Amino acid sequence: MRWSRRHVLDTDDWSKEEIEAVLDTTAAMVEVLSRPVRRAPPLRGRTVVLFFAESSTRTRVSFELAARTLSADVVNISASGSSVEKGESLYDTVRTLQALGGDVVVMRHSSSGAPYFVSERTDAAVINAGDGWHAHPTQGLLDAYTLRGALGDLAKKRIVIVGDVTHSRVARSDINTLVPLGATITLSGPPTLMPIAWRCGQAPAGTAYEPDLDRALEGADGVIALRLQKERQEGGLLPSLREYTRVWGLTEARVSRMRPGAPVMHPGPMNEGVEIDAAVAHGARSLVERQVTNGVAVRMALLYLLVGTPTLEAS
Amino acid sequence: MRRAELEERGYVVTPGFIDLHAHLREPGFEDSETIASGARAALRGGFTTICAMPNTEPAIDSPGLIAEIIARANAAKGARVLPIATITRGRAGRELSDLNELSGAGAVAFSDDGSPVDDARLFRHALEYARTRDLLVIEHAQDTTLSGKGVMHEGAVSARLGLPGVPSAAEEAAVSRDIAIADMTGARLHLTHVSTRGAIASIREAKARGIRVTCDVTPHHLAMTDGWVGGSREFAWEPPAPSGRAVPYDSSTKVNPPLRSLSDVRALWDGLVDGTVDAIATDHAPHSSVKKDVEFDQAAFGISGLETAIPLLLGGIVAGWAGRDAVIRALTAGPARVLGIRPHDDDWVAIDPDDEWTVTAESLVSMGKNTPLLGKTLRGRVVYAVVGGEVRYEGGLRGATTVGSR
Numbered sequence: 001m002r003w004s005r006r007h008v009l010d011t012d013d014w015s016k017e018e019i020e021a022v023l024d025t026t027a028a029m030v031e032v033l034s035r036p037v038r039r040a041p042p043l044r045g046r047t048v049v050l051f052f053a054e055s056s057t058r059t060r061v062s063f064e065l066a067a068r069t070l071s072a073d074v075v076n077i078s079a080s081g082s083s084v085e086k087g088e089s090l091y092d093t094v095r096t097l098q099a100l101g102g103d104v105v106v107m108r109h110s111s112s113g114a115p116y117f118v119s120e121r122t123d124a125a126v127i128n129a130g131d132g133w134h135a136h137p138t139q140g141l142l143d144a145y146t147l148r149g150a151l152g153d154l155a156k157k158r159i160v161i162v163g164d165v166t167h168s169r170v171a172r173s174d175i176n177t178l179v180p181l182g183a184t185i186t187l188s189g190p191p192t193l194m195p196i197a198w199r200c201g202q203a204p205a206g207t208a209y210e211p212d213l214d215r216a217l218e219g220a221d222g223v224i225a226l227r228l229q230k231e232r233q234e235g236g237l238l239p240s241l242r243e244y245t246r247v248w249g250l251t252e253a254r255v256s257r258m259r260p261g262a263p264v265m266h267p268g269p270m271n272e273g274v275e276i277d278a279a280v281a282h283g284a285r286s287l288v289e290r291q292v293t294n295g296v297a298v299r300m301a302l303l304y305l306l307v308g309t310p311t312l313e314a315s
Numbered sequence: 316m317r318r319a320e321l322e323e324r325g326y327v328v329t330p331g332f333i334d335l336h337a338h339l340r341e342p343g344f345e346d347s348e349t350i351a352s353g354a355r356a357a358l359r360g361g362f363t364t365i366c367a368m369p370n371t372e373p374a375i376d377s378p379g380l381i382a383e384i385i386a387r388a389n390a391a392k393g394a395r396v397l398p399i400a401t402i403t404r405g406r407a408g409r410e411l412s413d414l415n416e417l418s419g420a421g422a423v424a425f426s427d428d429g430s431p432v433d434d435a436r437l438f439r440h441a442l443e444y445a446r447t448r449d450l451l452v453i454e455h456a457q458d459t460t461l462s463g464k465g466v467m468h469e470g471a472v473s474a475r476l477g478l479p480g481v482p483s484a485a486e487e488a489a490v491s492r493d494i495a496i497a498d499m500t501g502a503r504l505h506l507t508h509v510s511t512r513g514a515i516a517s518i519r520e521a522k523a524r525g526i527r528v529t530c531d532v533t534p535h536h537l538a539m540t541d542g543w544v545g546g547s548r549e550f551a552w553e554p555p556a557p558s559g560r561a562v563p564y565d566s567s568t569k570v571n572p573p574l575r576s577l578s579d580v581r582a583l584w585d586g587l588v589d590g591t592v593d594a595i596a597t598d599h600a601p602h603s604s605v606k607k608d609v610e611f612d613q614a615a616f617g618i619s620g621l622e623t624a625i626p627l628l629l630g631g632i633v634a635g636w637a638g639r640d641a642v643i644r645a646l647t648a649g650p651a652r653v654l655g656i657r658p659h660d661d662d663w664v665a666i667d668p669d670d671e672w673t674v675t676a677e678s679l680v681s682m683g684k685n686t687p688l689l690g691k692t693l694r695g696r697v698v699y700a701v702v703g704g705e706v707r708y709e710g711g712l713r714g715a716t717t718v719g720s721r
Contacts (some may be wrong), residue, residue: 025535072691089609090609090610091608091609109610111610111611111612111613112476112477112478112564112611112612113476113478113564113611114564114611116562116563116564117609117610117611120562130476132478132612133475133477133478133479134476134477135477136479138418143645166474170478172475172477195474196469196470196474196480196482197469197470197471197473197474198471198474200472202470202471204475205578304362
């Protein structure tokens with residue numbers, strides 16, 4: 001398959017073949033990461049700008065490691081202490097990014113859709129590293145890669161996503177990545193944290209809402225727990241964290257309702273004791289650490305596909 | 316040129332349109348629009364009379380400010396401009412403006428548009444007070460606790476885009492409240508830019524019960540759905556086309572009330588046909604690029620609408636969603652009746668219903684280029700506008716040289 005995407009903004013319009021191309025490239029990158037000297041040359045001479053307008057350590061470090069492993073130069077523009085914090089407009093930041101002339105802009109932003117704004121106004125390839133509640137494409141892809149590693153072909157596999165779906169870019173990207181691969185998704189969680197359209201007959205293709213987590217988990221092939229922001233309680237969306245944990249927290253008893261060995265995942269950082277018990281988070285089913293490792297490989301794969309050597313040789 | 320001559324040449328000649336709802340931004344936001352540029356844009360859209368909303372800086376809450384607007388409008392020689400004054404002092408929603416004095420100075424109606432009067436008790440008093448001289452109150456009906464931080468219609472599209480939604484219930488609950496207060500006070504009440512199926516149903520029922528409530532809808536709510544925020548650019552009456560999508564999160568689609576679902580759009584047209592909807596008003600809301608060229612959730616609400624209203628409405632007529640007479644009535648006699656004014660016989664316009672033109676920033680004389688129609692080719696254009704017997708706009712008459720706006 002010939003790769004033709006210029007940006008990675010959302011996977012909502014990606015074909016199964018495109019997603020599989022990324023996952024297959026990821027496998028090659030996992031091999032690079034297993035070498036004694038973790039270095040490969042395909043991004044030599046390329047500049048990757050990490051523009052994180054919302055604080056994030058894990059994702060930024062993961063991208064940085066991915067870019068450096070492929071021999072790219074890395075520039076950081078992060079929120080703390082930068083002009084973003086002083087009220088510089090996104091428009092001005094984009095002009096600066098454009099003038100700096102990076103080949104790839106990896107961006108995290110609190111406003112849904114901000115990567116589209118940037119991609120329209122710069123020549124660089126833009127990778128969305130999370131925008132508001134909208135999308136986190138590399139998380140969706142790394143979750144798909146991790147699940148494929150555990151379950152094989154995802155066709156007809158049923159994955160449960162539980163938690164605050166409304167405010168979750170991870171949930172949206174997981175849906176957009178896993179459904180084209182043939183999986184079905186059961187969404188669970190409190191109705192106040194589930195988009196009303198998705199509860200009332202307009203759920204995305206391949207998904208269904210089941211508020212009762214025990215029923216959702218029955219016979220499932222895997223579960224992804226979402227991080228619960230503690231401020232949801234103050235917003236009147238939840239009675240209490242304790243009640244949330246009792247009804248929608250992942251416990252040993254609950255996860256054992258799934259098929260034997262069905263994996264448990266979480267995008268991190270976890271609130272242990274809130275959305276997931278420590279025993280589950282670190283138990284035999286947990287793929288949380290593998291998700292982190294695979295995240296680097298997925299990001300390498302995307303950087304490679306967007307601006308890797310073949311393009312360089314052509315110029 | 317005479318009306319009969321233009322009619323003979325195939326133009327549609329109608330009385331000049333009356334817009335109950337336009338934002339001219341002056342004083343205070345002259346980088347977005349001025350009274351002069353807005354009044355000129357109005358003529359291009361066929362509006363010979365426009366009502367100017369008072370959410371300027373300062374807000375229009377004193378007779379001196381009313382006089383200033385009238386003076387600037389007279390000097391502009393564009394459309395006639397009728398000033399609206401605030402319901403509450405400074406539009407702060409705490410105490411009533413001097414309604415009688417403002418009416419005497421020339422305010423044709425009262426509105427805190429941009430915001431509703433949140434305090435139901437104060438709104439009741441506004442209507443009671445307005446009732447004594449039968450002054451017109453225009454309400455932007457929105458329960459702000461329900462709309463919250465919403466930036467688009469709450470539905471399947473907002474769920475997909477991950478944007479906070481404004482539920483239909485935010486409008487429907489406010490409309491029900493407003494109707495109840497209109498009923499108890501006996502005052503007349505105009506609900507502007509109604510956008511939901513439920514609100515139309517409530518207004519229909521209130522009218523049947525004899526409550527003195529009227530309403531208007533906007534051309535953009537009649538033509539576009541919430542799909543436009545996600546990149547769709549098909550009009551409501553066109554089949555959805557998955558290809559040729561625009562980039563999503565275009566802030567020019569951000570407007571309050573938000574673009575709604577197709578079911579809501581149908582209900583607005585049905586209301587127009589059965590007379591529930593009294594008027595079509597543009598809610599022309601020009602913004603400078605500084606307020607729009609930002610992240611979607613940070614952008615100002617509003618669509619620049621005066622110059623594109625007619626082709627949008629013609630599209631709905633061609634699709635058979637309403638007759639031409641019903642639409643023209645909602646642009647002329649309908650709003651005149653809401654205002655309680657007699658239309659000027661020597662205000663009239665001519666439309667070329669078949670002329671195709673592409674909307675570009677340069678093609679708009681409004682300073683507000685904030686419309687999701689940029690790049691769209693529309694059919695139908697106003698070519699001639701006469702105010703008080705004086706030709707104030709002439710452009711693109713077939714077989715004639717373009718004189719342009721004067």
